[in-house]
Amino acid sequence: MNNIDWGKEKEYLHSTRQHLWNNDYFEFLVKCVWKIDKPVRIIDFGCGYGYLAQMLMPLVPQGSTYKGIDISEALIAEAQEIFAGQKDVCFEVADLNEYEPTSEYDIAICQAVLRHLTNPEDIMKKMIGAVKENGLVICIEPSRRMENAGIFVDSSSYNPFENDDFLKQRWLSEEQYGGRDYQIGMKISVFMEKLGLKNVGVRINDYVDFVSAGHADCKSEQRRFITDHGLDEKYADSNSYLAARCHVISYGYK
Numbered sequence: 001m002n003n004i005d006w007g008k009e010k011e012y013l014h015s016t017r018q019h020l021w022n023n024d025y026f027e028f029l030v031k032c033v034w035k036i037d038k039p040v041r042i043i044d045f046g047c048g049y050g051y052l053a054q055m056l057m058p059l060v061p062q063g064s065t066y067k068g069i070d071i072s073e074a075l076i077a078e079a080q081e082i083f084a085g086q087k088d089v090c091f092e093v094a095d096l097n098e099y100e101p102t103s104e105y106d107i108a109i110c111q112a113v114l115r116h117l118t119n120p121e122d123i124m125k126k127m128i129g130a131v132k133e134n135g136l137v138i139c140i141e142p143s144r145r146m147e148n149a150g151i152f153v154d155s156s157s158y159n160p161f162e163n164d165d166f167l168k169q170r171w172l173s174e175e176q177y178g179g180r181d182y183q184i185g186m187k188i189s190v191f192m193e194k195l196g197l198k199n200v201g202v203r204i205n206d207y208v209d210f211v212s213a214g215h216a217d218c219k220s221e222q223r224r225f226i227t228d229h230g231l232d233e234k235y236a237d238s239n240s241y242l243a244a245r246c247h248v249i250s251y252g253y254k
């Protein structure tokens with residue numbers, strides 16, 4: 001695993017989480033794709049400050065429970081504060097490499113975690129081991145190459161190809177030395193089948209991050225966009241910005 005301490009990246013984590021999903025699409029997944037129509041027991045691998053719990057719990061039937069696991073004490077402390085007094089939600093500090101689930105779950109989910117691990121298949125095996133027969137394993141991971149291809153900046157100096165070589169070198173060396181895999185989103189469904197899951201499906205999140213020149217808070221939104229997408233500072237004064245987030249969602253039934 002690379003050495004990011006996500007507890008120190010709270011600002012980035014919060015900012016990017018506000019620009020990951022369309023609520024209607026997430027609700028569509030819960031109700032029409034994952035078809036969660038009875039109370040479920042959910043375990044979230046690498047839960048951070050509990051963002052997925054915030055998204056999921058209002059949408060799943062009453063009586064559902066959620067447990068989040070994360071290695072970062074700071075993020076788990078924040079999650080516990082956010083959900084203080086909510087008995088159906090709990091969190092635990094643990095390294096996923098060591099963690100052994102002690103209960104059985106209906107759904108094991110993770111978001112933007114496998115891409116940071118050198119052994120995603122081992123952690124997916126644990127996710128599979130955590131769910132009951134016919135349980136659901138859901139992995140939400142980015143495909144940065146697709147995401148980058150979709151960026152558009154409304155500036156005469158914008159060259160959509162200028163980052164390609166730079167990113168290619170970065171991705172290759174990160175994969176070789178740092179353990180971060182920018183293409184993980186596109187590999188997960190193949191891993192799922194290899195690991196014996198049935199009914200594997202793949203979707204692409206429909207969220208598009210758009211900062212319009214007419215946005216009420218355009219300057220700070222531009223800055224946020226530049227940071228979130230790793231764009232060159234020279235585009236700070238451009239007019240509008242657009243990028244598809246390209247989170248690839250794979251889900252398989254055990």
Ligand SMILES: C[S@@+](CC[C@H](N)C(=O)[O-])C[C@H]1O[C@@H](n2cnc3c(N)ncnc32)[C@H](O)[C@@H]1O
Pocket residue numbers: 001006007013017045046047048049050051052069070071072075094095096097110111112113116
């Ligand atoms: C990009 S964040 C995503 C957090 C959360 N899933 C979300 O979408 O907001 C990656 C998370 O994985 C956690 N993580 C990374 N390696 C881990 C490990 N070995 N065991 C447990 N958690 C880990 C980090 O602490 C961090 O919270």
